[in-house]
Amino acid sequence: MSDTAWTGIPKSSEAARNAAFAVEMSGVEKRFGATRALRGLDLAVPAGTVCGLLGPNGAGKTTAVRVLATLVAPDRGAARVAGHDVAREPDAVRRSIGLAGQHAAVDEGLTGRDNLHLLGRLHRLGGRGARDRAEELLDRFGLTGAADRLVRTYSGGMRRRLDLVASLVTAPPVLFLDEPTTGLDPRSRRQIWDAVQELAEAGTTVLLTTQYLEEADRLADTVVVIDHGAAIATGPPERLKESIGTRVSVTLADAGQLGRAAVVLSALAGNGDVAVDQDERTVEVVSRPGVKVLLPKLVRELDAVGVVAVDAAVRPPSLDDVFLALTGRVRGGGSEDSDAAATADASAERKVA
Amino acid sequence: MSAVANLAADTWSSMLRVLLHYRRSPGLLAVSLAVPVLMVVVFGYVFGSAITVPGAETGAAGATGATGAPGASGAGSVDGYREFLMPGLFAMVAVNGIMPTMVGAARDVGRGVTDRLRSMAVSRTGLLLGQTLADLLVSVVVLALLAAVGLVVGWRIRGGAADAAGAFGLLLLFRFAMTWVGLLLGLAVGKEEAAGQLVVAVFPLAMVTNAFVPTGGMPGWLAAVAEWNPMSAVVQAGRDLFGNPSAPSAAWPMQHSVPAALLWCAVLLLVCGPFAVRKFASHGT
Numbered sequence: 001m002s003d004t005a006w007t008g009i010p011k012s013s014e015a016a017r018n019a020a021f022a023v024e025m026s027g028v029e030k031r032f033g034a035t036r037a038l039r040g041l042d043l044a045v046p047a048g049t050v051c052g053l054l055g056p057n058g059a060g061k062t063t064a065v066r067v068l069a070t071l072v073a074p075d076r077g078a079a080r081v082a083g084h085d086v087a088r089e090p091d092a093v094r095r096s097i098g099l100a101g102q103h104a105a106v107d108e109g110l111t112g113r114d115n116l117h118l119l120g121r122l123h124r125l126g127g128r129g130a131r132d133r134a135e136e137l138l139d140r141f142g143l144t145g146a147a148d149r150l151v152r153t154y155s156g157g158m159r160r161r162l163d164l165v166a167s168l169v170t171a172p173p174v175l176f177l178d179e180p181t182t183g184l185d186p187r188s189r190r191q192i193w194d195a196v197q198e199l200a201e202a203g204t205t206v207l208l209t210t211q212y213l214e215e216a217d218r219l220a221d222t223v224v225v226i227d228h229g230a231a232i233a234t235g236p237p238e239r240l241k242e243s244i245g246t247r248v249s250v251t252l253a254d255a256g257q258l259g260r261a262a263v264v265l266s267a268l269a270g271n272g273d274v275a276v277d278q279d280e281r282t283v284e285v286v287s288r289p290g291v292k293v294l295l296p297k298l299v300r301e302l303d304a305v306g307v308v309a310v311d312a313a314v315r316p317p318s319l320d321d322v323f324l325a326l327t328g329r330v331r332g333g334g335s336e337d338s339d340a341a342a343t344a345d346a347s348a349e350r351k352v353a
Numbered sequence: 354m355s356a357v358a359n360l361a362a363d364t365w366s367s368m369l370r371v372l373l374h375y376r377r378s379p380g381l382l383a384v385s386l387a388v389p390v391l392m393v394v395v396f397g398y399v400f401g402s403a404i405t406v407p408g409a410e411t412g413a414a415g416a417t418g419a420t421g422a423p424g425a426s427g428a429g430s431v432d433g434y435r436e437f438l439m440p441g442l443f444a445m446v447a448v449n450g451i452m453p454t455m456v457g458a459a460r461d462v463g464r465g466v467t468d469r470l471r472s473m474a475v476s477r478t479g480l481l482l483g484q485t486l487a488d489l490l491v492s493v494v495v496l497a498l499l500a501a502v503g504l505v506v507g508w509r510i511r512g513g514a515a516d517a518a519g520a521f522g523l524l525l526l527f528r529f530a531m532t533w534v535g536l537l538l539g540l541a542v543g544k545e546e547a548a549g550q551l552v553v554a555v556f557p558l559a560m561v562t563n564a565f566v567p568t569g570g571m572p573g574w575l576a577a578v579a580e581w582n583p584m585s586a587v588v589q590a591g592r593d594l595f596g597n598p599s600a601p602s603a604a605w606p607m608q609h610s611v612p613a614a615l616l617w618c619a620v621l622l623l624v625c626g627p628f629a630v631r632k633f634a635s636h637g638t
């Protein structure tokens with residue numbers, strides 16, 4: 001585990017008793033048959049902040065959210081939300097939370113307005129109150145135009161947005177978002193991000209899970225990296241990124257220049273290890289933690305030694321890089337495709353040829 | 354608000370959800386209405402043209418002929434078959450109540466709707482009760498239409514008005530019980546596609562009964578299964594209460610059709626109701 005500027009996980013139950021935490025878990029364990037989904041997860045989210053639970057597929061993110069949302073009883077350990085114990089006062093917890101699960105849990109056979117209206121009724125706002133609240137939310141989140149269409153006809157992005165809005169009917173002080181943008185196109189993703197940021201600014205405590213480092217970085221005040229059902233690191237996202245370094249790769253026109261390019265990259269990356277691929281004519285390096293590599297500088301330095309690059313990319317760290325840095329191993333399994341898609345997005349944005 | 358008021362409010366909201374589905378997709382109701390009409394055509398005219406039923410010749414009780422051979426039936430006896438058939442079709446509508454609730458419950462689980470509802474401070478009983486009551490409301494419409502079609506094709510209520518009302522009440526009670534069976538199955542399965550496949554398994558439940566042919570012609574063991582099938586008790590009770598013809602059978606549920614049908618409904622509701630609520634409240638844990 002990397003020890004650069006990373007605080008340990010707060011183990012003390014003293015912290016867990018502090019009412020300033022809107023979400024707390026201590027030593028939570030949960031088994032499904034032979035699978036240990038959570039093995040002693042600790043979590044403490046101060047009220048009014050955004051916590052990003054970052055981890056690969058199967059890490060236990062959804063199970064953690066389901067425990068907090070009173071959907072699953074933990075085998076061991078305690079969890080409190082808004083000061084209420086999930087096991088002893090589930091209804092009090094339920095009245096304090098909004099949940100947007102991993103799938104858009106909206107009723108496809110109804111319109112967007114119906115969905116919100118019915119949830120308002122179930123939240124006991126009454127017929128009038130539910131209708132007014134639905135209008136207010138539709139308006140605020142730009143869904144009025146589609147309000148009378150069946151959700152079946154919505155795009156994936158609109159569905160997720162409606163799902164998020166559906167979790168806000170009671171304006172809950174604590175919001176759980178389970179992979180709110182997985183599978184979304186970049187534009188829809190940004191719309192969700194904007195909405196979450198707006199809610200956080202208004203004081204909502206948000207616990208969101210994600211497989212994207214970029215998302216955690218963008219939204220969270222604190223990131224908790226979770227692996228095999230336990231937190232392996234926690235801290236502000238800047239520190240997490242600083243502890244990892246950037247991945248730089250260059251493709252050349254002439255394989256004969258690979259050696260010279262390797263020297264330049266290694267120097268820029270603070271003597272990072274360079275990987276050279278003769279067939280692809282690429283050089284790749286991950287910079288030392290804390291060493292920032294800027295694309296213009298990279299291009300200038302290559303130019304100065306006469307190396308011609310046909311492609312150069314500085315890629316922000318991915319979840320894979322986080323895992324490599326924290327555990328010293330490449331993580332296996334999981335949804336490589338969604339990860340790859342996220343990385344592709346991110347690098348496409350920053351790539352200059 | 355008191356617990357009872359909360360339960361009532363949540364039940365009503367949950368009912369609204371189901372009813373809104375029908376309002377948003379009128380085709381859904383059209384299908385629900387078309388199915389019974391189709392059944393009258395298929396069973397009453399296609400199969401019915403080849404079936405005669407003992408005791409169904411004139412609608413008079415007590416006749417004890419053998420099951421007629423194909424082609425042996427006159428026009429009068431075909432009318433008799435349709436009168437024999439209608440209570441069977443009423444009960445079939447009730448059994449069909451399993452399917453929409455089963456598939457709907459499984460879909461809600463799969464899409465995360467169940468999780469969202471469970472994360473809210475909502476009465477679990479109210480949520481499920483609302484779904485089944487809404488279905489009951491729709492069933493009243495479907496049964497009424499089927500009865501109207503029945504009257505057109507020669508079915509008649511030959512007993513008293515109170516008995517007939519009792520028969521319709523019993524049919525609705527059976528449908529209500531069936532929707533709870535559907536809820537429990539749907540929640541247990543939890544996947545829409547799997548629930549869709551289970552629908553195939555429901556088919557024999559409706560077929561191995563006295564609804565379409567007398568049990569007398571079945572092999573002994575099959576006849577026993579059919580006679581103790583809950584649906585058969587309801588069908589027989591319908592025939593007895595409406596005063597429609599039925600084939601003789603010595604099996605206890607056939608001799609005491611009304612108590613047998615009520616007993617079956619009570620057992621199904623008392624078992625499936627609490628289990629469905631429990632399954633719902635603890636799903637995926």
Ligand SMILES: Nc1ncnc2c1ncn2[C@@H]1O[C@H](COP(=O)(O)OP(=O)(O)O)[C@@H](O)[C@H]1O
Nearest residue numbers: 032035037056057058059060061062063064637
């Ligand atoms: N209801 C369940 N039944 C059986 N296994 C489960 C259940 N829920 C989760 N798991 C298992 O627990 C582990 C953690 O799952 P999950 O919390 O969904 O992880 P994540 O959301 O991070 O992908 C996985 O191995 C998963 O297969």
Ligand SMILES: [Mg+2]
Nearest residue numbers: 061062063102
């Ligand atoms: Mg998950």
